[in-house]
Amino acid sequence: MRRPWRALFGRRARRRWLHLVLGGALFMPYWLVGTVVMGPLMDSGPVLASSLAVQFGAYAVGLPLAAVTALFPLTRPLSVAAARALCGVAPERFAEGPARGREARTRTAGWFTLHLGAGALVSGASLALPPFALAVAALPFSAGLRDAEFGRLWHPDRPWLVWAALPLGLLMLLGLAAAAAAAGALLASAAPRLLGPSPADRLAAAERRAADLAVRNRLARELHDSVGHALSAVTLQAGAARRVLDAGTPDLDFVREALTAIEEATRRSVGELDAVLGLLRSGEDSGELAAPGLDALDALVRGAGRRVELTVRGDLAGLPEAVSREAYRIVQEGLTNAVRYARQETVTARIALSGDELEITMENPLPGTAPVARPDGGHGLRGVTERARLLGGTAEAGPVDGLWRLTARLPVGRAGDRSAPPAGDRSAPRAGGRSAGPAQGRPAGPAGGAR
Structure with missing residues (x-):
């Protein structure tokens, strides 16, 4: 029981979750640019009140933009610093210095896109899912909440559905933690391959x-x-x-x-x-x-x-x-x-x-x-x-x-x-002085290996 709990909520899992949230925060400028592109195409309203289609469309537009900006050499030192601190990967498995060469820059762009893409999904779920899950878990204890928010889902002939909402809300929270742990493990496994030293880096080292x-x-x-x-x-x-x-x-x-x-x-x-x-x-x-x-x-x-x-x-x-x-x-x-x-x-x-x-x-x-x-x-x-x-x-x-x-x-x-x-x-x-006999403390004689 302790190992599953540590895998979901242990120190390493929490640090990786924070790393994903950092990726989501870095993705925000690209997502806003995507909403500017997708908004007129889908005739949506305000950005924050736009439909899921617009938001996921903006997500799809932002990922290529992130990949292009990650081609700059200094992206790798910044990504390596964050991954070393939060991914739980041995520091010696990362490359040092800016990315030089097409291969190193391409791998860095792949890592940056993966980090920001997974981080945006986990960050969005971390913001939206906990309030919803807590509301669902509170349904057995609040008639007003049932009538106001979920009245269409309940029927007097099925009162057991009310009490099923409690474990359902808790499972939602556990699912969020499991998804964040899985995404963090994915980043940790991909970090040495995408941010590790290239042949040119090994030669320079x-x-x-x-x-x-x-x-x-x-x-x-x-x-x-x-x-x-x-x-x-x-x-x-x-x-x-x-x-x-x-x-x-x-x-x-x-x-x-x-x-x-x-x-x-x-x-x-x-x-x-x-x-x-x-x-x-x-x-x-x-x-x-x-x-x-x-x-x-x-x-x-x-x-x-x-x-x-x-x-x-x-x-x-x-x-x-x-x-x-x-x-x-x-x-x-x-x-x-x-x-x-x-x-x-x-x-x-x-x-x-x-x-x-x-x-x-x-x-x-x-x-x-x-x-x-x-x-x-x-x-x-x-x-x-x-x-x-x-x-x-x-x-x-x-x-x-x-x-x-x-x-x-x-x-x-x-x-x-x-x-x-x-x-x-x-x-x-x-x-340098008169001869005074052999030096003290060492036998006299030749020895190529001893000299």
Whole structure:
């Protein structure tokens, strides 16, 4: 008994009834236009006192008018908002934004016409039927009502008809509720098909998701490269400074250099972190991140925390900003891996601009013991590959002749035409501090999956 009652008068049924009444209210302007058209044709009187034929004729005229006006793109967002609130359909089954394309507009027009047409019938019945049903139900209790309104229907030889009016009036009200519930269920079942996403909407949504994922991946790479490198460098410098201080005759100049490198690395990392977090808070991609380029290599090498032999061939000042920025990140990731996995050996980094290609090669000797891989396999080399691929280049890493080698080739377009001819290598050992043994907390060694 509870389920039928809830189906007719429950919260969802009441909301759908309200949705139908809203459709009837929206149909009123079209119905009035229809009465203006039908009135002269059928020679009727005033609009509100016109015959049922005129009113249903106006109804028939108003439906095509509603369908035509529903072809405007903004009809769908308004219909979706009302249906989401009142139809009891899951919100994700509706399309977002204005209707674009013939198919989407046609389906929206079909929904709008169905909503207004069914709403007009249910609204008219909701206004006219309850007073009539209550009057019928009151006939057994009012002789004056029987004589005045229904005298022709009753006969003294059939007094049972008087008492039959009571359940008849109640059945009328139940029938109205059932009709409204059925119309609401019809709208709810038709809403996902008529207001749901079209293939064009699904494609647009997929493109938006792909763009969002691309932004998230780019921000994740920036965080991994900048913060990961800074933490590795800080860990190594702090460990080296602690060992020097624990020595019998501490080298205060070395400790001062290590603290300076820590300060520079953390200041640079905090600035980059603020830029990334600013984009995350805004929820949108507002352009390229203010990441450093190859002009910041000296500071990067100083913070690496071990002896780094850097060789630069060619004029890097003419590189496009995107290439310079991604090349910096690739070098940064290579130094981060060297800090983590190499021991006291010199890390070799070569950057060569030749024609329209920038080649980055980083090497460090392999250790004698196998490394312990990360459980998640690491993301550094994957990020290097993604950066190179985004620029149309390639990247590869692995053991070669007893060395761990990372090689990336990036096309630079016309940058090679602007670069000066090589005037010899600018090669000099650069160190961010004295060698202080392996980094603490991680076994040394190569592992492509662990890097």
